[in-house]
Amino acid sequence: MSSTSPSLAAGAVWSSAFRPFFLLGSADGLLLMCHWLGVTAELWPGLTNDLPRQLWHGHEMVFGFAAAVVVGFVLTALPSWANTTEIVGARLRWLVGLWLAGRVAMILPMPPLIAALLDGALFPVMAGMLAPQLARASNRYYLVLLPILVALCAANLIFHGGIAAADAGAMSAGLRLAIHALILLFVLTAGVLTPIFTGNALREKGRDDAIPLLPWLDALAAMTVVALASADLARLPAMTMGSLALLACAVHAVRLARWRGWRVVDAPLVLVMHLGYAWLTVAFGLKAAAALAGGVTESAWVHAFTVGALGMMMMGLMTRVTLRHTGRSLRVPATLLLAYASMFVAAVLRVGAALGAPEPQWLKGSALLWAIAILLFFARSGAMLWRESLPARPSIR
Numbered sequence: 001m002s003s004t005s006p007s008l009a010a011g012a013v014w015s016s017a018f019r020p021f022f023l024l025g026s027a028d029g030l031l032l033m034c035h036w037l038g039v040t041a042e043l044w045p046g047l048t049n050d051l052p053r054q055l056w057h058g059h060e061m062v063f064g065f066a067a068a069v070v071v072g073f074v075l076t077a078l079p080s081w082a083n084t085t086e087i088v089g090a091r092l093r094w095l096v097g098l099w100l101a102g103r104v105a106m107i108l109p110m111p112p113l114i115a116a117l118l119d120g121a122l123f124p125v126m127a128g129m130l131a132p133q134l135a136r137a138s139n140r141y142y143l144v145l146l147p148i149l150v151a152l153c154a155a156n157l158i159f160h161g162g163i164a165a166a167d168a169g170a171m172s173a174g175l176r177l178a179i180h181a182l183i184l185l186f187v188l189t190a191g192v193l194t195p196i197f198t199g200n201a202l203r204e205k206g207r208d209d210a211i212p213l214l215p216w217l218d219a220l221a222a223m224t225v226v227a228l229a230s231a232d233l234a235r236l237p238a239m240t241m242g243s244l245a246l247l248a249c250a251v252h253a254v255r256l257a258r259w260r261g262w263r264v265v266d267a268p269l270v271l272v273m274h275l276g277y278a279w280l281t282v283a284f285g286l287k288a289a290a291a292l293a294g295g296v297t298e299s300a301w302v303h304a305f306t307v308g309a310l311g312m313m314m315m316g317l318m319t320r321v322t323l324r325h326t327g328r329s330l331r332v333p334a335t336l337l338l339a340y341a342s343m344f345v346a347a348v349l350r351v352g353a354a355l356g357a358p359e360p361q362w363l364k365g366s367a368l369l370w371a372i373a374i375l376l377f378f379a380r381s382g383a384m385l386w387r388e389s390l391p392a393r394p395s396i397r
Contacts, residue, residue, distance in 0.1 A: 012388040014089055018321045019385045020096045021072025026318075026378040028103065029065035032057070033371040037364065047107050051163065055171045056106065061306070062178045063119065063156055064103055069314050070185065071095065071126060074145065076321055081192075082142040084133040091129060098122040116160035123153040144188060151181040173233070180229035183305060186280065187225050187252070190313060191218050194273045195259050197320075201267040202260075211259055221255050224248035228287070242291030245301075249284035256281060268332045272316035272340050279308030279347060286351070300354035307370065308347030315343050315373065322381045327390030339376035346370040 013019045036057055039046040046053045075095075079086040087095070102119035127149040134142050155178035162170030199210035228244045261274030283304035290296040319336050323329065349366035353359045 013386055014092050016325060017075035017087060017092055017095070018072040018318075018325060020092065021068045021075075021099070022318055022322065023378075023382060023385045024096065024099065025065055025068025025072065026374050026381075028068060029061075029374045030371055030378060032060050032065060033367050033374070037367050037371070040360075040364065040367075050109075051171070052168060055159075055168065055175070058175050059159055059171075060103075060106060062175060062182070063152075063159075064099075064106070066182065066306075066310065066314075067122065067152075068099060069318060070182070071099070071122070073317055073321060075126075076325065078130070078133075078142065082134065082137045082139060084130065084137065087129055095122065095126060095129075098125060112160060112164035115163070116157060120153060120156045120160065123149045123156070127153075145185075148181050148185050152178055155181060177229075177233060179302060179305065180225070180232065182310065183280070184222065184225050184229070186305075186310060186313065187221055190273065190277055190280075191221060191255070193317075194270075194277060197270050197273065198259050198261065198264055201264045201270045205267070207263060208260075214258070217251070217255055217258075221251050224251050228284075238291040242288045245284050245288035245291060249281055249288060252277070252284060253281045268337055268340065269316060269320055269330055272312050275340075275344060276309045276312035276316065279304055279312060282351075283309060297354050300351055303350045303354055304347065307343075307350045307366070311343045311347060311370065311373070312340070315340055315377065318377060318381070322384050325389070326384045326387075328384070333380055335376050335380040339373040339380075342369045342376065343373040346373065 013023070035047065038044050039053060046056070051059075075087050075092075078084045098118075098121045102122060105115040105118040127146055130149075131146055134146065137143075155174045157174075158177065159171050159174030162168065162172075162174060195211040195213070199208070202208040203210070224244065224247055228241070228248050231241045231244050256274065256277050259274065259277075261271060261278075264270045264274070283301045286296055286301035286304055290298055290301060315336070319332060320330065323331075346366045346369035349357075349362045349369065353362035353366065
């Protein structure tokens, strides 16, 4: 086999978690959004398993698409950053099988308890695999991943409890908890990776040294997320919730400004991470406006995070991990630059729809552009994920 001409190899896909999870996650996201477009256009009935279609869609976007990308990234990053043993082979097959079982459980009719067990198993099993290794890690920072996984598991079980009780409010509460858990994971991960990758890009271009760390600001950023999540889940008064959201917006805006993203506009793989974090600050601002001023729906801040912040950051990190871990340079293909732009405009349209723009057209346009972004990633990266690597570059640093 030539070192410059990788071959198709089914075994290669089980050599690292990003390969099957990015493949399946992007395929799942594309199918979900195409399904959603068809349902809203009344081309076919929804595969909702008798759930309200909005809640089913939200669940699958979080616990289907987003979960696959998160699991693939975390399990690939930890060996480099926390010196854990990489989960590959049979154990990786088990995790992928649990994720697939969850997707089946959300489509086929089955007893609620069985569906909950199948769909809720991924995160506790993953936590069980990681806990002994993280407990031995020299940097205790990575242990925070475990309560986040527990929160995601609890959120999914709350959702399924709502299914069993036919309680849409409980289902919505489960989704809110999941979104807040993802925000915390986002803040912790981006807070480490964005300044490091930005500093690396600045040094490579001869512009600056590393960005100084401010541990107190990083801790405050995480605390504002936890405080806002607690207030939101407890349904505290609007003034309290709005004030906490405004504080979170200010703290995260300061954090983002310190990373000087405007100096890496010619480094798209880094710039896309800054744009994702900018969307997070917008989400907090919209959350504050919804609570303090009225006239702004909850959907606006939720989609500013899920489509804008999470969508942009996922596109950037999936690209980086795929290129680096398949032995390629970190030069972003033009196809993926188009995917980044498509995701960004999708976020603008989706938030605009929530703020009162011509909703049906903007919603459909956002969904279509989101699907195009994922399709471009899948089309450009699918062969890299399935084929054997070029000479490996083992770190994502």
